[in-house]
Amino acid sequence: MKSKSKSVKKKTTKDKKESVKSIHVKQLARVEGEGALHVKMKGDEITDLTFTIFEPPRFFEAFLRGRNFSEVPDITARICGICPIAYQMSATQAIEQAFGIQVNDQIHDLRRLIYCGEWIESHVLHVFMLHAPDFLSYEDAIQMAKDHPEVVKQALRMKKTGNTLMTILGGREIHPVSVRIGGFYSVPPKENLTALLDELKWTRDAAEKTIEWTATLDFPDFERDYEYLALHHPERYAIIEGRLITNKGLDVDISEFEDHFVEMQVEHSHALHSVHRERGSYHVGPLARFVLNYDQLTPAAKQAAQHAGLDTKCKNPFKSIIARSVETLYACEEAIRIIESYEQPEHAYEEVEPRPSTGYGCSEAPRGLLYHKYRIDERGIILNAKIVPPTAQNQKTIEEDLLDYIPERLHLPLDKLTWQCEQAIRNYDPCISCATHFLKLTIDHD
Amino acid sequence: MTKSRKPKLAVWKFASCDGCQLSLLDCEDELLAITEHITIAYFPEATRTVIKGPYDLSLVEGSITTPHDAERIHQVRRSSKYLVTIGACATSGGIQALRNFKDVKSFITAVYPTPQFIETLNKSTPIADHVFVDFQLRGCPISKHQLLELVNAFLNGRKPNIPQYSVCIECKRNGTQCVMVAEGVPCLGPVTQAGCNAICPSYHRGCYGCFGPKETPNTHSLAKQWKALGIKDDDIVRAFRSYNAYAEPFQRESIAHEKSV
Structure with missing residues (x-):
């Protein structure tokens, strides 16, 4: 496995004494966390490319050992302030599976509902504030707001809808407090949720306009034959349920994740790279989900995607911005559906009895599949924890994208090329805080 | 402070989950208004722009866990007029300080297969252990209302009203x-x-x-x-x-x- 990583890192290492031109992006902006890209070129050939995560190492799996199972959703939420619900949901699912608990449909729906809030909040943040400025050549959304005030104001209002939904259900948008093993500490009365319906419907319509708007952006002509991986459920657009499937024929239970995918450590990064054991890099996130789970989208989401020219054959990672917008529309419609059919459950949670066992949990974080595994003893103490965040899974794909993307664009001025590389990385909405268990960009040119 | 009279804001990150700095972007109703009164001069999570220091207000997220960061925080202090720590990591060492009660080497081997690539300190320590801190905002995460109060107080030259009761x-x-x-x-x-x-x-x-x-x-x-x-x-x-x-x-x-x- 190690030799594979080296092959990316050092495609060819010839005479290094020749003159070296270099591009440096020391700290990649508009991503969550700290990372860098370092590219060395000799003529038209890349001699070295590393997508580095230099966020300090954070030892969550180790902290979890010896903790009580009931603390896990709150502790793992602290891995990421952008997608705490993803961590809480993968964790609760894994521990409930270990204890043999099945939550009822109402609790399951409420979990999808709070997750929809996180998808809306995180997707809108990325589409408008982190990614769109690249397409329109702005340094950030604040600059963009000077020329496109309505776009940014609309984005902030949409984002607020997602955050409000999370706050109603979870007490606050960052590190919500209501999620527990077996359900929720408390569940809201119906009127608290229906109060948000008007705003959700407004956001739904705004998401439709967002899809149209993203389709008008200028997409680089770039495609790669990815192996997309996502959860899949025959009836619902998978968020917290289903099997692991890929477009290359994989279809397995979530407990078999580690039979097919393995994490390896590379010297240049504090994040572990996850790869398919035989086929190497793979792609998780909104585009993977869209391609694999198109049939489960709502009719309006399908139609909006069609109008925007996004189909399940899409291999252009830059179009993830459209997929993210389609999912925002979906998340609004799903949230409306759940709220309209909601009846406050009699019990907010199922009683939990620990037993010695191993449990697996997978859910679709805004930026892709998030895998958790816990081994727990008879007192409910965590013996062992394993967490594979989405950015660790996409990291190798990001490096490979850049290896293909850069040689075609060497005629560009250095600052433009650098910016385009950054944009290519931001296609994946990399969350570097998550991946460390971290990013910085430098390109050396011969 | 040359042609613009607007104070310059910088947001710095050390070992953290990004949640506290996200709180600033989560001020959906106030964000654009804030930028009318303050220049976002350094905030990598939100912008590619890097405006040189010194900065009038630095918000520091995260704890110190690496030899490099233990150096970097001094540079941040030198370039900042007011330095405010935001969140539990920056004010108390955060969840990363769980390592302070154990042998960190065993943690590295628990998470990383090749531990020699990892450079880290034995303890996760709050910012105030390293440099003078002007004010601290508590919380995991911070409250965005307290963050707005802090920025408002800073802009108006008064002490933030942050209670210390229970x-x-x-x-x-x-x-x-x-x-x-x-x-x-x-x-x-x-x-x-x-x-x-x-x-x-x-x-x-x-x-x-x-x-x-x-x-x-x-x-x-x-x-x-x-x-x-x-x-x-x-x-x-x-x-x-x-x-x-x-x-x-x-x-x-x-x-x-x-x-x-």
Whole structure:
């Protein structure tokens, strides 16, 4: 496995004494966390490319050992302030599976509902504030707001809808407090949720306009034959349920994740790279989900995607911005559906009895599949924890994208090329805080 | 401070989850208004722009966990007029300080297959252990209302109004029934600083201390009460040893119960 990583890192290492031109992006902006890209070129050939995560190492799996199972959703939420619900949901699912608990449909729906809030909040943040400025050549959304005030104001209002939904259900948008093993500490009365319906419907319509708007952006002509991986459920657009499937024929239970995918450590990064054991890099996130789970989208989401020219054959990672917008529309419609059919459950949670066992949990974080595994003893103490965040899974794909993307664009001025590389990385909405268990960009040119 | 009179804001990150700095972007109703009064000069999570220091206000997120960061924080201090730490990691060492009670080497081998690539310090320490800090915002995460109050106070040259009393006061003010008295649910509210608006008790669970110790907390007395509720020592250790484990009063209380386990 190690030799594979080296092959990316050092495609060819010839005479290094020749003159070296270099591009440096020391700290990649508009991503969550700290990372860098370092590219060395000799003529038209890349001699070295590393997508580095230099966020300090954070030892969550180790902290979890010896903790009580009931603390896990709150502790793992602290891995990421952008997608705490993803961590809480993968964790609760894994521990409930270990204890043999099945939550009822109402609790399951409420979990999808709070997750929809996180998808809306995180997707809108990325589409408008982190990614769109690249397409329109702005340094950030604040600059963009000077020329496109309505776009940014609309984005902030949409984002607020997602955050409000999370706050109603979870007490606050960052590190919500209501999620527990077996359900929720408390569940809201119906009127608290229906109060948000008007705003959700407004956001739904705004998401439709967002899809149209993203389709008008200028997409680089770039495609790669990815192996997309996502959860899949025959009836619902998978968020917290289903099997692991890929477009290359994989279809397995979530407990078999580690039979097919393995994490390896590379010297240049504090994040572990996850790869398919035989086929190497793979792609998780909104585009993977869209391609694999198109049939489960709502009719309006399908139609909006069609109008925007996004189909399940899409291999252009830059179009993830459209997929993210389609999912925002979906998340609004799903949230409306759940709220309209909601009846406050009699019990907010199922009683939990620990037993010695191993449990697996997978859910679709805004930026892709998030895998958790816990081994727990008879007192409910965590013996062992394993967490594979989405950015660790996409990291190798990001490096490979850049290896293909850069040689075609060497005629560009250095600052433009650098910016385009950054944009290519931001296609994946990399969350570097998550991946460390971290990013910085430098390109050396011969 | 040349042609523009707007003060310059910088947001710095050390070991953290990005949640506290995200709180600034989560001020959806106020963000554009804030940028009318303050220039975002350095904030990598939100912008590619890097405007050179010195900065009038630096918000620092995260704890110090690497030799490189222990150096970097001094550069941040030198380039900042006011330095404010935001969140539990920056003010108390955060959840990363769980390593301070164990051998960090065993942690590295637990997470990384090739530990020699990893450079890290034995302890995760708050920013104030390294440089002078002008003000601290508590919380895991911080409250965005307190963040707005801080920025507002800074812009108007006054002291931020951030109370140091306990979460109990917020429960009383909100009319939330005491979960510990009425339901026997263990709660860290009596020793935890207010600021979150007592969310946990309003969701029928005990406070888990994410805003860290209040002024003069009587942790010993609270632990006694917990024991009376039938809570075991190892659970008391874990309760005090979470998001503000290295804050002195919480640290002391957790060690006391560790000994009696």
